[in-house]
Amino acid sequence: MTIPIKQITLRKLNMELKHPFTTSFGTMQSKHFYIVEISDHEGNKGYGESVAFISPWYSEETVETNLHVMRDFLIPILKENTINHPDDVSKLFEPIKRHQMAKAALETAVWDLYAKRQKQPLAKALGGEKKQIDVGVSIGIKSSIEDLLNEIQENVDAGYKRIKIKIKPGWDVDVLKQVRKTFPDTPIMADANSAYTLEDMNHLKQLDDLDLMMIEQPLAYDDIVDHATLQANMTTPICLDESIHSLEDTRKAIQLGSCKIINIKIGRVGGLTESKKIHDYCLAHHIDVWCGGMLEAGVGRAHNIALTTLSGFTMPGDTAGSERYWHKDIIEPAVVVEDGVITVPDQAGIGYEIDEQALEEFTVEKETFEF
Numbered sequence: 128m129t130i131p132i133k134q135i136t137l138r139k140l141n142m143e144l145k146h147p148f149t150t151s152f153g154t155m156q157s158k159h160f161y162i163v164e165i166s167d168h169e170g171n172k173g174y175g176e177s178v179a180f181i182s183p184w185y186s187e188e189t190v191e192t193n194l195h196v197m198r199d200f201l202i203p204i205l206k207e208n209t210i211n212h213p214d215d216v217s218k219l220f221e222p223i224k225r226h227q228m229a230k231a232a233l234e235t236a237v238w239d240l241y242a243k244r245q246k247q248p249l250a251k252a253l254g255g256e257k258k259q260i261d262v263g264v265s266i267g268i269k270s271s272i273e274d275l276l277n278e279i280q281e282n283v284d285a286g287y288k289r290i291k292i293k294i295k296p297g298w299d300v301d302v303l304k305q306v307r308k309t310f311p312d313t314p315i316m317a318d319a320n321s322a323y324t325l326e327d328m329n330h331l332k333q334l335d336d337l338d339l340m341m342i343e344q345p346l347a348y349d350d351i352v353d354h355a356t357l358q359a360n361m362t363t364p365i366c367l368d369e370s371i372h373s374l375e376d377t378r379k380a381i382q383l384g385s386c387k388i389i390n391i392k393i394g395r396v397g398g399l400t401e402s403k404k405i406h407d408y409c410l411a412h413h414i415d416v417w418c419g420g421m422l423e424a425g426v427g428r429a430h431n432i433a434l435t436t437l438s439g440f441t442m443p444g445d446t447a448g449s450e451r452y453w454h455k456d457i458i459e460p461a462v463v464v465e466d467g468v469i470t471v472p473d474q475a476g477i478g479y480e481i482d483e484q485a486l487e488e489f490t491v492e493k494e495t496f497e498f
């Protein structure tokens with residue numbers, strides 16, 4: 128059964144973050160990003176969100192490269208081809224190298240549209256069975272240890288299932304030692320966003336005494352070779368984020384022993400179909416996966432929730448409640464976390480309504496493509 132597209136609207140949004148977020152690569156105060164809306168002839172609308180940032184500091188993609196690639200390459204491919212199932216989209220996009228976040232923004236919107244046409248929740252369309260998902264929080268680099276300990280305490284009190292702490296050289300071993308001393312039993316992990324090299328191996332090995340769940344992306348954003356050396360010399364499991372863009376990357380990283388855990392981000396791997404493939408492969412190879420976050424607004428957050436319902440997502444993800452990021456989200460209701468758990472919506476598609484008024488309010492540019 129074909130999915131007939133009537134039009135695609137690209138909206139560039141600008142939303143202020145409630146609190147600035149600092150990683151080893153810099154501080155973010157606000158977010159520019161694309162929301163994709165794909166409509167069919169019967170009035171159904173599917174939504175996707177691009178997770179690229181304004182600058183290429185996490186990966187090479189940016190908000191502007193998203194527009195160029197969607198408008199000039201990916202949307203023309205959708206115009207020229209018939210789509211029978213959302214899985215067709217990633218296949219059609221294959222001739223375009225990389226630009227995973229641009230691809231995912233369109234592909235996830237097709238998945239939402241498909242699920243709405245089938246009148247089933249996106250989670251179910253993906254094969255997910257969980258009714259509730261466990262989530263944790265990611266805490267940015269702070270100006271003092273007291274600030275960090277306070278924020279951890281607030282989130283432990285709120286019931287979040289694990290705490291991820293951003294680290295960088297100068298804000299790592301000593302900080303984490305203090306955190307572990309104050310929170311002896313809390314599931315804790317660290318994320319370096321590729322701030323180290325193998326020369327730091329002896330320094331990083333000190334983390335092995337702190338009973339961390341894992342260390343995320345300690346080495347270069349494009350590396351899987353040095354990570355294998357580091358993993359062979361550390362007991363703390365390594366989790367890869369930036370280095371994994373596809374099932375192929377996953378296969379190679381596992382074969383080399385570069386990691387024991389994979390953070391799946393829908394945008395980083397080019398969409399939901401590729402996310403599912405990576406999930407299935409990891410499940411078969413006894414590699415734990417969890418769903419990462421990119422400070423998403425409601426649409427991206429809803430896609431993360433649907434993906435996390437797949438059974439191989441055995442560890443709490445980074446998809447915290449909307450109120451941690453935004454004064455007002457673009458979906459209704461907002462994503463709510465209770466005791467570290469999100470109840471998966473059971474309405475068709477992403478399962479949340481778009482707050483059209485909020486969407487309009489945050490839109491700074493808009494372009495429509497008729498099919």
Ligand code: OSB
Nearest residue numbers: 185265320419420421422423445
């Ligand atoms: O590395 O996982 C990351 C935020 C921006 C860019 C990269 C990362 C992150 C986070 C925050 O850790 C996750 C979230 O709360 O959405």
Ligand code: MG
Nearest residue numbers: 318343344368
């Ligand atoms: Mg990360």
